[in-house]
Amino acid sequence: MNLITLRRSLEAENYIFDEEFLITVHIALKLGKPLLVEGAAGVGKTEVAKVLASALGVELIRLQCYEGLDESKALYEWNYQKQLLSIQAGLASEANLSNLYSKEYLLERPLLKAINSENSNVLLIDEIDKSDEEFEAFLLEVLSDFQVSIPELGTIKAKSRPVVILTSNNTRQLSDALKRRCIYLFLNYPDVEKEIRIINARLPGVPERLAKDAANAVSYLRQNSRIYKKPSVAETLDWVSSLLAMDKNRLDEDGISKTLGLIIKNREDMLEIRKDEGFSELLDKKPR
Amino acid sequence: MRGLVNYLTKNLVEFFKILRMAGMSFSVSDCITAFKSLEFVEIFNKVQVKAALQACLVKDETGKEIFSKVFDLYFVPPAVRNEYVTNRAETIETLKMEIEESVKSLNFQDTQVELTDEYKEIFAGLPESEKINLESFLNTTSAGKNVRTEFKQLAEGTIKGKLTSLKQKYAQQLIQTRGVLVQDTSEAGIIAAEVSDEILKANDLLHRNIGEINSEDVPAAVRLISELIENLNRELSRKYRKTGKKRRLDFKKTIQSNLSTGTVLFKLKYKNRFHSKSKLFLFCDVSASMLQFSSFVLQFLAGIGKKFTTTESYLFSDNAIRMNNKLYYDLSDFETQVKSSPIWGKGTNIGVSLDGILHNNSVIISSSTVFLIVSDAKTLDYNLAANNLKELSKRVKRVLWLNPVPEKNWTGIKGLEDFTKYCTMLDCSTLERLMVACRRL
Structure with a gap:
């Protein structure tokens, strides 16, 4: 896929992106390297994989990382219940005992599924920073050679290389070895203009003034160093949706007071906003 | 065509060198990938070239900032770049001369005091009143009765000590002269220094000594400390740890691994030990020597108290006392309580204070x-x-x-080497160091 086709495919998905994003994804696809997407929570990291799978017309396979995630949850597991049943039903004779360790009894987990798939796919390894360092080290083999070793079956090589997207909220430093194998993309919160475009793309029919007011307000909150939990893009969309449901065509005090909980999620931030005169100035005082 | 490729290669290699000088870290294979990436973009499209190189060389958010600034300074028409570099080099040379000129006034009995480049830069960056104070101190010392030339070394030592303490006081002002005398005036050196300075100024709070964080910076510092505590909290709450200690039988794995023997349990498999959540015990020094860090310490204590509900907190100086955790929610009450405690600002005796913890039955410390x-x-x-x-x-x-004294000064603290045998000591002299320390936990 060349740059022009990629651009068109992403645009067809109604995805708002800039040149930096497009080139980075293009380079990752051309070099066949995993794409590591970092950024604060809620900037749209996971969305990158979903949109890319859709734009490339391939399946999305997702591996959600968490503390304690191990190979049996990420790679494969033997279906021992099936194996036991086979033994007890006398299906596995002495001659074909080794069949118990054939692909028939193998439970594929996301990593193996992505590698074993006949067709190309997008493998999303979400929130890699939540997994343990041991798991990160294990991933290195998969990401460098796109192959895994199963003692009973041998080495399985990828039939078609999956497009790998790793996301991280940067809650811990990833190892240099992992970073070295990846193409890097840092996603920041969108600026006001981009946020308006996102609102318009995702919520068609939003009054122009409301989209602008909401994007300005959210941008103001993100720049305020006293606000601890910054509103995410998804939260902005939910917020605008609820304002729309209230028949608001611009941001006013009434709308804010009833919906602030959708973008501000903790008590300290709420108190901070209520006493912030700069934020009040963004509002239209008359309810509409 | 070959000429263009050679020119491009030379420029890129120089660009990689500047990035590294400015503080970025990437491998040779990253450089090769960066070269390869240019095959897939329009080479005369600056935005595309920048994005392609960035995707291959940048590995974190700070790296992205450095990359962007270096790229914008370096990839400009050669004439513009040469003019910029020449002007900057001239400014640096002038500054160097001014610094050297300025220290000529520091004389002991008509002989110039010998100072390292760092001290010279500090002196040159000081306000005039402070310079006059130091000069008059030297003049008075030189002119005393029975003052021999051998006393010069003593005077030099005193001047250096004064300059060290003034460095902390005028940290902001001294940024102008910092590193000037050792500044590389080559094209690469100038661009790298310019970018590093900008990054340093932008993240000044992170790099400032925690004792120098003033009231205006407290909200930003609190935010940073909160992030750090969040990291610490996350790390301490990790439940699954592989210990290698075999305890409980894992039936699923046992049956699985014994299928080949008709489920006769030849090989036993055990579960990894499940660890309970760690409990945090905070032991905070509020003695006289720690008063300069009090603003940081109080914020840190309050932050920890709010984040960790199971925290036990003790303050100590010549003895240890327990803190009421409920106070953390109102910082002013908390501050008053801490400052009015009988141990605030006293001398330090860690041994006696720890004794109180170790031999007090009401204090619960355990393997978690x-x-x-x-x-x-x-x-x-x-x-x-x-x-x-x-x-x-x-x-x-x-x-x-967590030690608020910079790691380079630890050698001067008696007994510290012994302490490090029994604990993990981390430098938290600046918020940046504290951030690094929390990531290393």
């Missing part, structure tokens, strides 16, 4: 306790402190020690 000490490690009776620390390290899961 993470014992966090915040102290500069300056204490009386450091042998007792080391012994008690040794005993403590055997009874708790881990002893972490």
